[in-house]
Amino acid sequence: MGLIETAMGLVFGSGRNVVAETAEVFRVNAEAEAQRGHGARGEALEQFAAEFARAQGSGFDRMMDGVNRLPRPAMALGTLGLFGAAMVDPVWFAERMAGIALVPEPLWWLLAAIVSFYFGARHQAKGQDFQREMAVVLSRLPQIRALLDGSEETPAPDAVDTGDNTALAEWRATQG
Template structure:
């Protein structure tokens, strides 16, 4: 008995498990790997949440955003206005187009670069804002799914109307047996 005890103490003694430690050299500990994966996913979600948190914007930010919305509609409506002006007053239109023909070519290149950068930056900013809104929506999905399941579970439930007298009759007297005051009240209301 002493020999077996010493042998088991050698293998499993001192709070160690030599068999498990040896097996972990050849195969990953599944429980430890699951814990590492959980920590990795949790920290990734936390970082993702901080990156895409919704920030309250000041009145100045909202004003600048509104001001940034003006150039595209102005250019589109201005171009349509030029077509209308050409039909309404061709002489006035010809004078304006002659003035535009005098603009030097480097100025046209500068205007093209400014417009390109403006629309490129605006496209990027709106794309990031869209991703922020998408992340906020995706974060709310589990709660919405749970709410839908709760509502769907009520689909076939039809409550029956209960009157005052019916409610008192439905309660069996056995429920009041451990409370003398309720048993007395139940007996008085039924008589």
């Protein structure tokens, strides 16, 4: 019994698990990896919650957001409706299209300008919002890396490489 007890003491003794410690050299500790993954998922959920909280505004803001979302679906559904009308009653459809053919060219140019400006402005606003959100995410990158690496400490702002940003270097010098 003493030999088996000594052998087991070598492998599992003194509060250590030599087999588990050796296996962790070749394979990631599943429990630690799950804890890191849980933290990363929690951070992602917090980010999503912040995005949806930002979307909540006054009743007028929500109404205007709804109105701003109408033109694209209305144009898509209207186009599909035109195809349906052409198939159901071709004579009725031809009469309506003959009326559209009588619209003067300057009015078509005005319509094109309005639609272009609407979608162009919306595209620009969405692009700027996306760039702003990416800047926020990139500013959190050191904390996210630290979280994924499993270390509890977050790097200091000085640890982030800023390249040759002289304004930032001067600001850091004034901060001590």
